[in-house]
Amino acid sequence: MAHKLADSLLRMIDSDYFPEGADVVRTKPEKFEFFRSVPFIILHLGCLGVIWTGWSWAAVATAVALYFIRMFAITGLYHRYFCHRAYKTSRAAQFLFGLLGLTAVQRGPLWWASVHRYHHAHSDEDSDAHSPVCKGFIWSHIGWLTSSRNFPTDYKMVRDLQKFPELVFLNRFDLIGPLLLLGFLAIWGALLQAVSPGLGTDPWQMIVWGFFISTTVLFHATCGVNSFAHTLGSKRFPTGDESRNSLVLALFTLGEGWHNNHHHYQASARQGFYWWEIDISYYIIRLLGALGIVWEIKGVPQKVLESAPGGKFAGR
Numbered sequence: 514m515a516h517k518l519a520d521s522l523l524r525m526i527d528s529d530y531f532p533e534g535a536d537v538v539r540t541k542p543e544k545f546e547f548f549r550s551v552p553f554i555i556l557h558l559g560c561l562g563v564i565w566t567g568w569s570w571a572a573v574a575t576a577v578a579l580y581f582i583r584m585f586a587i588t589g590l591y592h593r594y595f596c597h598r599a600y601k602t603s604r605a606a607q608f609l610f611g612l613l614g615l616t617a618v619q620r621g622p623l624w625w626a627s628v629h630r631y632h633h634a635h636s637d638e639d640s641d642a643h644s645p646v647c648k649g650f651i652w653s654h655i656g657w658l659t660s661s662r663n664f665p666t667d668y669k670m671v672r673d674l675q676k677f678p679e680l681v682f683l684n685r686f687d688l689i690g691p692l693l694l695l696g697f698l699a700i701w702g703a704l705l706q707a708v709s710p711g712l713g714t715d716p717w718q719m720i721v722w723g724f725f726i727s728t729t730v731l732f733h734a735t736c737g738v739n740s741f742a743h744t745l746g747s748k749r750f751p752t753g754d755e756s757r758n759s760l761v762l763a764l765f766t767l768g769e770g771w772h773n774n775h776h777h778y779q780a781s782a783r784q785g786f787y788w789w790e791i792d793i794s795y796y797i798i799r800l801l802g803a804l805g806i807v808w809e810i811k812g813v814p815q816k817v818l819e820s821a822p823g824g825k826f827a828g829r
């Protein structure tokens with residue numbers, strides 16, 4: 514028991530710490546594991562801190578801003594850049610993208626990309642870690658994250674990213690992200706308290722709203738792409754899996770709700786294929802392109818659009 518707890522704590526610091534070998538861990542049976550669920554329990558319980566800290570407009574605004582900034586980090590950076598290489602950027606920006614992604618508390622960019630690339634290769638098949646079709650809704654939403662077999666990074670899936678030692682470093686020590694965020698929120702809360710006491714905020718209130726509440730909502734919205742986006746919505750393309758398109762999910766996830774489009778054509782930086790399919794992450798990527806921070810942004814080829822059932826769509 515004590516040895517299991519010590520291993521879990523060491524793995525929180527170093528994500529590649531597997532004394533028994535990562536390949537051995539990956540072959541373990543798929544099951545709910547209490548030790549792996551402790552960080553999620555702490556994250557959710559932390560939201561109850563609001564009972565003691567209360568709220569202020571400054572804290573709520575910070576939580577909302579951090580939700581959208583970090584949702585973009587997941588969708589526009591982790592997903593569309595690291596996983597699908599849908600556009601190019603400089604090595605320095607790539608590092609900063611990875612660092613920003615860590616603050617979303619969804620582990621490192623190589624782990625995230627490795628799991629997601631496997632999902633595309635085996636979508637809604639038995640080996641897909643988070644298929645609601647094969648393993649049920651709750652398992653696809655959160656259960657799979659508690660199974661230690663899904664914890665090691667499968668570096669075979671991300672050889673292109675592994676070439677960059679600085680990205681491997683971020684992936685290994687992903688705890689840096691949450692610690693940076695907590696530090697920022699403590700300073701931000703203290704600063705506002707000192708400069709403008711009338712706002713009624715303080716460091717602990719900022720941490721409860723900006724870290725615990727914002728991250729919990731972000732976590733469930735992101736998990737919704739695994740669970741809801743493979744169960745609710747419409748299917749435009751026959752992709753051979755249960756991926757769906759949903760405007761509601763697209764609004765919450767800055768464009769990831771166009772999941773059936775994305776499963777059909779993964780290489781594009783754009784997941785809302787038509788002008789009426791709102792895809793905020795794509796608009797931000799275009800803005801980064803206009804600023805010269807990213808380039809070679811991949812679009813959707815005309816032949817892919819024309820292959821949509823129901824004929825050709827016009828007015829892109």
Ligand SMILES: [Zn+2]
Binds near residue numbers: 739743756776
């Ligand atoms: Zn999917």
Ligand SMILES: [Zn+2]
Binds near residue numbers: 779
């Ligand atoms: Zn994808």
